Amino acid sequence: MDKEKTVKKIQQFYQKRKRMPSFSEVAELIGYKSKNAVSKLVDKLVERELLSKDEQGRLLPGRLMRGVQVLGTVAAGFPSPAEEELCDTLSLDEWLVPHREATFLLKVTGDSMQDAGIVDGDMVLAERGCQPRSGDIVIAEIDHEWTMKYFVRDGAKVVLRPGNTKYPVLVPRCELKIAAIVRGVIRKY
Amino acid sequence: MDKEKTVKKIQQFYQKRKRMPSFSEVAELIGYKSKNAVSKLVDKLVERELLSKDEQGRLLPGRLMRGVQVLGTVAAGFPSPAEEELCDTLSLDEWLVPHREATFLLKVTGDSMQDAGIVDGDMVLAERGCQPRSGDIVIAEIDHEWTMKYFVRDGAKVVLRPGNTKYPVLVPRCELKIAAIVRGVIRKY
DNA sequence: TTGACAGGTGAACGATTGTTCACTAGGATT
DNA sequence: AATCCTAGTGAACAATCGTTCACCTGTCAA
Numbered sequence: 097m098d099k100e101k102t103v104k105k106i107q108q109f110y111q112k113r114k115r116m117p118s119f120s121e122v123a124e125l126i127g128y129k130s131k132n133a134v135s136k137l138v139d140k141l142v143e144r145e146l147l148s149k150d151e152q153g154r155l156l157p158g159r160l161m162r163g164v165q166v167l168g169t170v171a172a173g174f175p176s177p178a179e180e181e182l183c184d185t186l187s188l189d190e191w192l193v194p195h196r197e198a199t200f201l202l203k204v205t206g207d208s209m210q211d212a213g214i215v216d217g218d219m220v221l222a223e224r225g226c227q228p229r230s231g232d233i234v235i236a237e238i239d240h241e242w243t244m245k246y247f248v249r250d251g252a253k254v255v256l257r258p259g260n261t262k263y264p265v266l267v268p269r270c271e272l273k274i275a276a277i278v279r280g281v282i283r284k285y
Numbered sequence: 286m287d288k289e290k291t292v293k294k295i296q297q298f299y300q301k302r303k304r305m306p307s308f309s310e311v312a313e314l315i316g317y318k319s320k321n322a323v324s325k326l327v328d329k330l331v332e333r334e335l336l337s338k339d340e341q342g343r344l345l346p347g348r349l350m351r352g353v354q355v356l357g358t359v360a361a362g363f364p365s366p367a368e369e370e371l372c373d374t375l376s377l378d379e380w381l382v383p384h385r386e387a388t389f390l391l392k393v394t395g396d397s398m399q400d401a402g403i404v405d406g407d408m409v410l411a412e413r414g415c416q417p418r419s420g421d422i423v424i425a426e427i428d429h430e431w432t433m434k435y436f437v438r439d440g441a442k443v444v445l446r447p448g449n450t451k452y453p454v455l456v457p458r459c460e461l462k463i464a465a466i467v468r469g470v471i472r473k474y
Numbered sequence: 475t476t477g478a479c480a481g482g483t484g485a486a487c488g489a490t491t492g493t494t495c496a497c498t499a500g501g502a503t504t
Numbered sequence: 505a506a507t508c509c510t511a512g513t514g515a516a517c518a519a520t521c522g523t524t525c526a527c528c529t530g531t532c533a534a
Contacts, residue, residue, distance in 0.1 A: 130483045130484065133481070136482085
């Protein structure tokens with residue numbers, strides 16, 4: 097049986113059932129009648145690092161299961177199908193969210209950050225409990241009002257600068273609380 | 286044992302081991318000495334839809350395992366911790382990538398789409414094999430050169446319009462191939 | 475023709491799975 | 505004081521898990 101076909105079948109299984117198949121299930125997937133054949137096949141796939149196994153022998157989902165293919169750049173030309181094989185794969189969840197507990201998603205309204213490429217309707221990935229550095233985009237409460245702005249430290253003074261020349265720079269009068277730092281932007285069409 | 290604590294322990298286990306724990310493992314996680322207690326506890330968590338089970342009784346990873354919290358909008362004010370409990374969670378992979386096989390990630394170079402909020406260094410999620418509609422952003426080969434532009438249909442004529450007034454509209458001379466449609470944009474800081 | 479070898483079958487193995495039963499201890503209610 | 509209910513223990517159960525063995529085919533090289 098073709099090894100690539102097997103991996104694809106397992107990928108489909110994983111996507112549908114949200115877990116890795118057992119050896120018997122793999123046998124059923126690719127038409128084998130014996131778990132042993134699967135065992136040998138899996139061992140070879142593990143050797144090639146296309147799959148990996150538990151300490152109990154169970155199959156583990158690797159990057160091939162969750163990820164999305166990563167190709168080159170647009171301007172540099174479109175990669176040919178032959179090159180795609182060599183490319184890496186990436187799990188969006190793992191890539192964008194290193195700390196699940198402290199991270200949340202926020203919908204953006206308004207155009208006050210459009211020069212930063214963040215427009216109305218975008219989703220913003222924010223991480224709580226971090227120390228902001230000058231230049232970071234932050235979710236902040238300034239004088240009892242919530243906004244998303246650039247965090248700029250100018251000597252001892254701290255201001256919030258919008259990413260749009262239409263709006264003024266905000267200087268905190270009585271209070272400034274930084275709730276979270278923006279770690280990523282997501283837009284869906 | 287606190288039910289929320291249990292779910293969090295399971296979440297940690299899932300994030301570390303990339304699979305759901307067995308009942309014995311759950312028992313070890315939360316300090317039980319009997320699988321039966323776990324069985325009853327899990328049944329209640331399933332009733333509350335905090336977990337779900339296989340047809341074989343095994344635990345399945347739900348949205349709680351993969352997802353990121355979704356909060357409200359920035360301009361509308363920052364939700365209080367009390368509200369967060371009610372909020373939904375979202376798996377980025379499942380949300381952004383409905384068709385894994387046909388989707389890939391591309392790095393953006395240049396500023397030809399900056400008015401669309403796509404700037405240099407962004408990652409773009411593109412889907413192969415779709416019919417583009419007028420107004421979609423596409424990855425295209427025009428006269429043997431690859432670019433990312435708006436796809437605009439004007440009667441029988443088709444042009445590629447950049448998202449930046451600095452650049453001219455592209456009218457295909459000899460050939461225009463649409464390779465993929467841009468489904469999403471991802472930026473990481 | 476012979477030998478080696480990869481690929482698959484089928485059956486048995488111990489280990490671990492989720493489920494189920496009987497049972498105990500502690501609170502709360504009646 | 506008597507009752508009910510929840511929460512947890514411990515042991516037994518069939519089912520399934522991954523592994524391993526002997527065995528049967530082809531195919532390719534010597």
